[in-house]
Every structure is written in C-alpha cells, then in structure tokens.
Amino acid sequence: MTEDAVELLGLVAGLLTTASFLPQVVKVLREKNTAGISLGMYAAFTVGVALWLVYGLLLGRPAIIVPNLVTLLLAGLVLVLKLRHG
Secondary structure, three states: OOHHHHHHHHHHHHHHHHHHHHHHHHHHHHHOOOOOOOHHHHHHHHHHHHHHHHHHHHHOOHHHHHHHHHHHHHHHHHHHHHHHHO
C-alpha cells in the first residue's frame, strides 16, 4: 500500500468511529438526560481522545488529528452536559 492509501484508510476509519459517536451526542442534546452515562467512562474517554489528538499532532498525521479533534469536541460536550445535568 502507498503512504497515501494508508492515510486514506486511517481517515475512513476515523470518520466511521467518529460518526458512530454522533447518535449518543444527539440523544443527550435532545433529551438533556445523562443519567445512563458513566461520568468516569466519559472523563477517561475524553482524556484518552485528547492524548490521541496530541499524539497525532506530534506525528503530523491528519488521519489521527482530524477524527480525534472532532471526537474530542463531541465527547467534551457530552462530558460538560453530564456534569451539568448529572
């Protein structure tokens, strides 16, 4: 595989994993109900995604940077809503 093909593979994988997160975000935004969401899990997940973003930035790899930036924003939003609405 060429380097471009590998990068494209990573971008598609990142797009799919980030898109899979959207239904949860939409549900939380609509219902303002976070009772079924684990604060510990979302906190750990958000920190983990932030670290993946830093890793991608250090490597300069868009396939790591872009999906993790979007996921960090979405997970951060859910985490803030969890903190606000319990």
